[in-house]
Amino acid sequence: MTANSSAPRPAARRRRWLLACAALVGLAFLAVGVAQAQGRYxxxxxxxxxxxxxxxxxxxxxxxxxxxxxxxxxxxxxxxxxxxxxxxxxxxxxxxxxxxxxxxxxxxxxxxxxxxxxxxxxxxxxxxxxxxxxxxxxxxxxxxxxxxxxxxxxxxxxxxxxxxx
CATH class of the missing domain: 3.40.30.10 (Glutaredoxin)
Structure with missing residues (x-):
């Protein structure tokens, strides 16, 4: 096994990056929902x-x-x-x-x-x-x-x- 075989592949890195972005977008929507639920205007x-x-x-x-x-x-x-x-x-x-x-x-x-x-x-x-x-x-x-x-x-x-x- 070479040192390069343990490094993440570009597709795996891209997938993790997309998941992280999706999680951030989800958190943003959750924050907006909580603010509206608390009657923020x-x-x-x-x-x-x-x-x-x-x-x-x-x-x-x-x-x-x-x-x-x-x-x-x-x-x-x-x-x-x-x-x-x-x-x-x-x-x-x-x-x-x-x-x-x-x-x-x-x-x-x-x-x-x-x-x-x-x-x-x-x-x-x-x-x-x-x-x-x-x-x-x-x-x-x-x-x-x-x-x-x-x-x-x-x-x-x-x-x-x-x-x-």
């Missing part, structure tokens, strides 16, 4: 900026979820502005628009004065992660923990107060 802002799951990890956040096509959201600007007036000193108040594009949201908001930032949940990942099943919805997060997830009550103050305690 990054929503673009209607007028710049973004809202990510990491942003909610500290501090208090009141998030109103709505859509212009929902008849129950026609007065969402007034309702959200009232929440911002009442709770803006204790929490970051924002809105998330469920499965709409920027043009539709801009058209709905034309002539209205929404006092808070708006983020686009085009694929519904935020709403799915926070179990928003009806519109308008309300999500209250304190230090990364969702303390209220559900329908935006007519009197949101008590739900928000309880969640921020």
């Amino acid at each position: 990054r929503l673009p802002g209607l007028r710049g900026g973004s809202l990510s799951s990491a942003d909610l990890d500290s501090g208090s956040h009141v998030i109103v979820v709505w859509a212009s096509w929902s008849p129950r959201c026609r007065d969402i600007v007034d309702r959200t502005n009232a929440i911002a007036d009442r709770w803006g000193g204790r929490a970051r108040v924002v809105t998330v628009v469920f499965q709409e594009d920027a043009a539709a949201v801009e058209k709905f908001l034309d002539g209205k004065s929404l006092a808070v930032a708006t983020f686009l949940d085009s694929d519904g990942e935020f709403s799915k992660a926070h179990a928003v099943t009806s519109l308008p919805g309300l999500v209250v997060v304190r230090d990364g923990e969702a303390r209220y997830q559900g329908r935006l009550p007519t009197d949101a103050d008590s739900a928000i107060a309880d969640a921020l305690r």
Whole structure:
């Protein structure tokens, strides 16, 4: 037996290299799946900026979820502005628009004065992660923990107060 007979053949090396690459690709897909399972998202802002799951990890956040096509959201600007007036000193108040594009949201908001930032949940990942099943919805997060997830009550103050305690 010669010294060269124990060296791996090119085909065997190529096969090992392909297996290693396939394993890395598999791990990448697994990492993406785990991040999605943990509700990781990054929503673009209607007028710049973004809202990510990491942003909610500290501090208090009141998030109103709505859509212009929902008849129950026609007065969402007034309702959200009232929440911002009442709770803006204790929490970051924002809105998330469920499965709409920027043009539709801009058209709905034309002539209205929404006092808070708006983020686009085009694929519904935020709403799915926070179990928003009806519109308008309300999500209250304190230090990364969702303390209220559900329908935006007519009197949101008590739900928000309880969640921020």
